[in-house]
Amino acid sequence: MLLSLSWLREFVPYTGTALELGEKLTMLGLEMDGLSRPYAGIENIVVGHVVECARHPEAEKLSVCRVDVGDEVLDIVCGAPNVAAGQKVAVIKVGSTLPNGMVIKKAKLRGAPSHGMICSEAELGLSDDHDGIMVLNGQSPVGARLVDVLSLADEVLDISVTPNRGDCLSVLGLAREVSAAFQLPLTLPPVALAESGAPADAEIRLEVDKELSPLYQARIINGVTTGKSPAWLRYRLNSIGVRAISNMVDVTNYILMELGQPLHAFDCDAVQGGRVLVQGARAGEKFITLDGQERLLVPGDITIRDAQRAIGLGGVMGGLNSEITDKSRRVFLECAVFTPTFIRRTARRLGLHSEAAYRFERGVDQVGSTYAMNRAASMIADLAGGAVQPGVIKAEPIPFVAVPVALRHERIKEILGIPLSTDFCEQTLQRLGCTVQEGCGAMRTGENTPCVQWSVFAPSHRLDLTREADLIEELARFYGIDRIPPALPSIMRPLERAGLPEPKHTFRGRIKHWGRGAGLNEVINYSFVSAKELHSLLLTPKYGEHAAIMNPLSDEQNTLRTSLAPGLLTTLRTNLAQGNGNIRIFEVGSIFHADPSQETTVHEPARLGILLYGSRGEWPHPQGEVDYQDIKGLLEHLFASLGLAKASFVQEDALPFLSPCVGVYIQGQCVGHTGKVKTDLADGYHARKQVWMAQIDLDALYTLSLAARPLFSPLAVFPPVRRDITFMATAGIQVDSLLQAISSRQTALLEDVRLIDSFTPPDGETHNLTFRLTFRHPERTLKDAEVDKERDGIATAVQKALDVRV
Numbered sequence: 001m002l003l004s005l006s007w008l009r010e011f012v013p014y015t016g017t018a019l020e021l022g023e024k025l026t027m028l029g030l031e032m033d034g035l036s037r038p039y040a041g042i043e044n045i046v047v048g049h050v051v052e053c054a055r056h057p058e059a060e061k062l063s064v065c066r067v068d069v070g071d072e073v074l075d076i077v078c079g080a081p082n083v084a085a086g087q088k089v090a091v092i093k094v095g096s097t098l099p100n101g102m103v104i105k106k107a108k109l110r111g112a113p114s115h116g117m118i119c120s121e122a123e124l125g126l127s128d129d130h131d132g133i134m135v136l137n138g139q140s141p142v143g144a145r146l147v148d149v150l151s152l153a154d155e156v157l158d159i160s161v162t163p164n165r166g167d168c169l170s171v172l173g174l175a176r177e178v179s180a181a182f183q184l185p186l187t188l189p190p191v192a193l194a195e196s197g198a199p200a201d202a203e204i205r206l207e208v209d210k211e212l213s214p215l216y217q218a219r220i221i222n223g224v225t226t227g228k229s230p231a232w233l234r235y236r237l238n239s240i241g242v243r244a245i246s247n248m249v250d251v252t253n254y255i256l257m258e259l260g261q262p263l264h265a266f267d268c269d270a271v272q273g274g275r276v277l278v279q280g281a282r283a284g285e286k287f288i289t290l291d292g293q294e295r296l297l298v299p300g301d302i303t304i305r306d307a308q309r310a311i312g313l314g315g316v317m318g319g320l321n322s323e324i325t326d327k328s329r330r331v332f333l334e335c336a337v338f339t340p341t342f343i344r345r346t347a348r349r350l351g352l353h354s355e356a357a358y359r360f361e362r363g364v365d366q367v368g369s370t371y372a373m374n375r376a377a378s379m380i381a382d383l384a385g386g387a388v389q390p391g392v393i394k395a396e397p398i399p400f401v402a403v404p405v406a407l408r409h410e411r412i413k414e415i416l417g418i419p420l421s422t423d424f425c426e427q428t429l430q431r432l433g434c435t436v437q438e439g440c441g442a443m444r445t446g447e448n449t450p451c452v453q454w455s456v457f458a459p460s461h462r463l464d465l466t467r468e469a470d471l472i473e474e475l476a477r478f479y480g481i482d483r484i485p486p487a488l489p490s491i492m493r494p495l496e497r498a499g500l501p502e503p504k505h506t507f508r509g510r511i512k513h514w515g516r517g518a519g520l521n522e523v524i525n526y527s528f529v530s531a532k533e534l535h536s537l538l539l540t541p542k543y544g545e546h547a548a549i550m551n552p553l554s555d556e557q558n559t560l561r562t563s564l565a566p567g568l569l570t571t572l573r574t575n576l577a578q579g580n581g582n583i584r585i586f587e588v589g590s591i592f593h594a595d596p597s598q599e600t601t602v603h604e605p606a607r608l609g610i611l612l613y614g615s616r617g618e619w620p621h622p623q624g625e626v627d628y629q630d631i632k633g634l635l636e637h638l639f640a641s642l643g644l645a646k647a648s649f650v651q652e653d654a655l656p657f658l659s660p661c662v663g664v665y666i667q668g669q670c671v672g673h674t675g676k677v678k679t680d681l682a683d684g685y686h687a688r689k690q691v692w693m694a695q696i697d698l699d700a701l702y703t704l705s706l707a708a709r710p711l712f713s714p715l716a717v718f719p720p721v722r723r724d725i726t727f728m729a730t731a732g733i734q735v736d737s738l739l740q741a742i743s744s745r746q747t748a749l750l751e752d753v754r755l756i757d758s759f760t761p762p763d764g765e766t767h768n769l770t771f772r773l774t775f776r777h778p779e780r781t782l783k784d785a786e787v788d789k790e791r792d793g794i795a796t797a798v799q800k801a802l803d804v805r806v
Contacts, residue, residue, distance in 0.1 A: 063079075070143015196389075200218075200392070211339065217394040219374070248328075262359055273307020335376075529561045530555060572691065728768055738804070
């Protein structure tokens with residue numbers, strides 16, 4: 001938002017410098033990105049008086065002038081057709097430079113000396129007018145600086161406005177901030193409407209869909225003449241980067257920047273049937289906007305219609321069939337409040353990012369819109385020679401009602417960490433336009449003693465103040481964030497929360513803490529991927545309906561991910577390109593499946609993704625490349641840390657980019673899959689070794705963790721005894737079947753079984769699996785003989801149950 005300092009001072013009597021103002025606004029959360037003087041390039045231009053003007057003897061289109069510039073009289077040759085004696089003009093002297101970089105030198109034109117230049121508005125960068133020189137008011141003092149005469153010695157601040165502060169996208173909005181910050185009075189420009197004629201609401205009837213527009217109103221101005229705006233208006237718009245077009249358009253742009261209310265002027269004679277309707281577009285409807293482009297509309301677009309056709313695309317752009325032209329004599333001045341979501345969708349879909357749409361998307365002041373409309377109508381009547389028709393054509397299906405927000409004084413201290421006086425809180429909120437009322441009991445029970453609660457009503461222009469935290473943020477801004485001492489907050493878990501289920505956010509935090517503790521590096525990838533990449537991983541809609549992005553940033557980010565795999569593999573490729581060959585990463589995030597039944601049109605399940613690549617690393621890991629045991633071991637460790645039952649692993653074809661693909665089951669419920677990325681797919685990510693990956697359903701884990709109940713068992717007192725058994729099995733046997741066979745031997749002494757080694761001989765016909773059995777007695781030390789007896793019994797039982805040898 002570009003803020004003219006002189007324009008701001010018309011609202012508040014601020015006397016400080018622009019730099020001081022920028023620093024104050026920055027501390028209030030409205031950061032100043034830059035400071036400029038838009039007319040610094042013409043500060044050397046002075047006012048001259050054309051004393052004499054005669055035709056050049058050698059050139060019919062040139063004039064020889066004698067120009068008084070205050071301290072001297074200059075001979076200047078001018079080629080403008082409108083130069084004449086007695087005029088006050090803009091003159092640049094020899095040695096000075098024009099905004100376009102041209103340096104003025106002494107010259108002879110067809111034999112006549114020229115010691116300067118009489119300038120046009122185009123040469124001064126004030127407009128595109130090349131038709132002639134700039135003729136000033138006859139009262140302009142000779143020799144004075146042009147910027148002083150035209151009040152162009154202005155400074156413009158470039159203010160960065162956050163998305164929630166749509167109220168600051170205007171001079172008035174920023175003036176309110178300045179008024180509150182410096183405790184200055186705020187004054188609005190007066191509006192004088194001279195009405196004449198028949199009532200306007202008797203001529204045109206409104207029909208408004210309340211879902212699209214809570215307020216739609218308009219005025220009619222008769223007898224207007226489209227023409228050039230006065231210099232002050234054109235120059236002010238030019239100073240903030242808005243190109244002047246015509247008096248009618250310039251007024252609507254002026255009000256937009258001054259008050260933040262978008263307006264649109266229709267040719268009233270083009271409105272047919274005496275009706276204006278605000279309705280959704282019809283499917284397949286085509287409409288030509290002011291830029292001459294034909295637009296294909298969808299039902300979510302807001303259209304302004306007369307009795308026969310669409311005449312405007314609400315909140316985005318007007319229609320070519322109702323635009324103001326040189327022949328227009330009557331203006332239908334629209335002033336509306338549109339539902340932001342509809343404007344945002346239409347602007348994004350059509351790529352029409354106008355200043356009006358930018359403000360409608362963030363919400364405009366419904367109560368203040370009438371003042372903005374009346375000010376614009378008054379200005380159009382003054383500048384275009386028209387008369388305002390009496391009355392307002394208005395439909396307000398949803399009137400603005402301020403909703404009370406509860407504010408507890410003790411909560412202010414809890415959030416900010418410091419106490420703020422009741423007087424400061426009350427006065428600050430009132431300076432912001434809020435109404436403060438007692439919420440319960442008396443507002444004060446004694447001097448500076450707060451009541452339990454206040455009810456705060458935010459003004460209509462502060463649509464962002466909807467929660468208690470919003471009000472506390474306002475108090476913190478005006479108290480000074482820099483004045484609040486840094487202090488670590490105390491973390492307390494209230495007794496009344498004991499036994500309540502763990503929040504999902506906390507559960508995800510535990511998963512991340514586990515991942516970092518397990519030696520994995522956390523990665524965060526974009527939720528946007530390429531549809532081509534999903535198909536390359538064989539993730540067709542069969543594995544989750546794709547959700548395409550309506551306005552993607554690029555073709556590489558045109559679809560929401562249906563798996564964490566694309567991001568993890570991209571991270572792998574990036575690390576390999578940088579020379580990192582040992583990758584142990586994890587990601588916690590959401591995947592997305594198209595689901596029209598959802599409010600957001602997508603279903604967002606949470607997932608944990610793990611990827612291992614390269615060597616295991618140093619101690620305590622055994623040497624070698626990562627394999628299935630590593631990824632499986634990590635998952636078992638995760639489930640154990642969550643207190644879940646032991647998982648079973650079953651080979652199945654569930655994820656098309658994994659081979660082998662193993663399903664992970666806990667208590668019969670599938671909680672994810674793990675396996676090796678197919679070699680041909682891994683090659684596409686520059687992987688030259690095996691890539692092991694797991695994707696776990698965090699929503700399922702969360703549900704299981706809520707149902708898990710901790711059990712107490714006494715700590716072991718007596719030492720364990722361990723025995724190893726190696727089974728020679730056929731190559732296709734599953735480890736899980738061996739574990740179940742071992743566990744089926746009913747013995748109270750067997751405490752734990754785990755696979756510690758596997759070996760496949762060169763012939764590949766058998767597979768040697770070594771298990772470590774841990775025995776322990778709770779009341780005494782075991783003897784070798786009884787442990788050997790238990791081991792032999794287990795070996796015998798397994799050989800009977802399965803085709804294996806010991």
